[in-house]
Amino acid sequence: MINNTITGPRGFLAAGVACGIKASGKQDMGLVVCPTGAKAAAVFTTNKVVSAAVTICREHVRTGETAAVVVNSGNANTCTGSKGLADAVAMCKRVADGIDADPRQVLVASTGIIGHALPMDKVRSGIDKAVERLSASTEAGLDFAQAIMTTDTRPKQAARRFELNGKTLTIAGTIKGAGMIGPNMATTLCFITTDAAISKSLLGKALRAAIGDSVNKLTVDGHQSTNDTAIILASGLAGNRLISSECPRYRRFAKALAEMCDDLARQMALDSEGATRMFKVVITGAATAAEARKAARAVADYPLVKCAVHGGDPNWGRIICAVGSVGVRLNPDRLTCKLDHITVFRNGSPARFDRKKASQVVSQTEHTISVELGAGKASDFCYGCDLSRDYVAINADYHT
């Protein structure tokens, strides 16, 4: 059986255990280890308020060789002051002691409630238990994927395999969370392993591009949380010749990584709070790339568009209003909007279209909203999901 979890690529061990941080008793401590040492790269939230884990991880990822990533769920270690920083460092040290590495070779991430100190007794016992259970099995990979979940309803994993220099390279990843989940909960954590031999700088470049075009294109409620972190570890054990320049082999690797991240982002969108379907917004004809991005996000974030998608309503008026409202340049006489292949608005005027077919398009699990602004040549896209009563229920009825 093929192992499509993060223990699939050669050189990785993982574990996921329960140590009592979550009141539910579910798994809440995950660990992934590369005994031979891995190149690491990471992308972090742009929020100005960040978790202590993010602060420490940003520092540790600069180390040349990384040995492990430790992740707890149930507590974000955010807004916890200097104790939070000490706790994040202590997590790295505990892992390092357990696997015989330097604390700076351990990366750390946290997700969960904000403003509460980590229960370090539980954290320490969880880390010790995880170290004991480390395994290269599929089950261990799945345990890790489950240990990072908060209000996610299912573990989300993806993998890609491809040939390079006659060697098979594997990239595997897992992701948790969409939307600022639960009360005071933090959002997206993404962990990727690969056995590719690639330089640290190119690994970072490929990760930034892949996350930028996938996870960072997904807007559930328009904000990056305090804890968002994506980490990739490369063991280099696939046996390919080291990728050290932006050659065709690099592009192959980057493409496979981007596809896998896109897969994870879509899984996350469909598992976001209350979401029943997702959509892609494609903006063309923008005056600048920044304006294309702004217009795409305006549509995907607009609550009335999200409600219309939830209702299966081909409501182009709300789409037009959204792109018009954020100050991006557009030519009202060339403004055109499509829902998949159906043109609903053409050159500034409503188009005739089959309302029933258009409603079917919007009612799919995923459809594409395209808007041509007629103001230039720049384009961009993003992903959104619908807004349902369940989103409100999840986020209003749960009390801190």
Place this chain on the structure above:
Amino acid sequence: MINNTITGPRGFLAAGVACGIKASGKQDMGLVVCPTGAKAAAVFTTNKVVSAAVTICREHVRTGETAAVVVNSGNANTCTGSKGLADAVAMCKRVADGIDADPRQVLVASTGIIGHALPMDKVRSGIDKAVERLSASTEAGLDFAQAIMTTDTRPKQAARRFELNGKTLTIAGTIKGAGMIGPNMATTLCFITTDAAISKSLLGKALRAAIGDSVNKLTVDGHQSTNDTAIILASGLAGNRLISSECPRYRRFAKALAEMCDDLARQMALDSEGATRMFKVVITGAATAAEARKAARAVADYPLVKCAVHGGDPNWGRIICAVGSVGVRLNPDRLTCKLDHITVFRNGSPARFDRKKASQVVSQTEHTISVELGAGKASDFCYGCDLSRDYVAINADYHT
């Protein structure tokens, strides 16, 4: 009995009639007339896509003397191309013919569904009927307030009276709509009358300030619609000495106008789709005024904050996340948050507070969320309302 409708100030007649634009048969054509001629000023949406009515009104408001304002509900006359422009002009001409004025002395506004041509037969008969029914009565003022409604559940009116040079001046206004209402519906229309004698330029200045600090501070779903329009007419019949400079008398007038607009904005917030309560966000300690504004809107627009308010949950974590997420400068060690008088987060760390009392604060019809950023001296505020299942129901279940 005191007339607190828009026919309250001396010199105004009004009417509100049903002419069949709305399928429901409810009032959908409003008219206000100043037979002696009024100074007029207006503020319009910043959306790049605008109603034909906005395009024409922007032009006509430059005329020295204004005779009337005509408003239809049920159809926004937006995305209707050159026919839409001709229809808006024809509305002004029909009114002008009926009251013996120049078409350029008539202002026009529309609200309702986007992308459908105005049914001009009905519009013409509605205007004729409204001209016939013009009256200075309280009932006529209320009819007008009802005729501009779309999914509003009640007419919203406010008035202020004050003395100047021994004369009583009156300002009265009515407002409709909050949120991009219904499917393809357009938003805020506000009409104000006053008998103050004031120059056209100062009237405009006072209106811009008043709307800027009231209606434009209210964010229901974060966007200005294609039709937003606020108009003030001043008959000058109160008998006060003409206000022609920024003297104390101007400031008295501007203050009364601002208070009345604030009253209207609050009424609108509480009548917005599905809203059960509202809140004010006050940002202090921002590096610049623009950053203060951005941070305030980030909190008020953040769906998770809106859901927490709906649930009566003192969820400061979401507030902190919102201000951190929009790129404004802040000092994490000085970041402080209050809910009314209760400090829930102080200098970057969670504060101890009585959770029950804090929940009572958030459960009020209105409370204030204050955030000190610790990055400078600029401040700003805005208003928001909660996000409920009803908002989703209204906006997802209704089909175009």
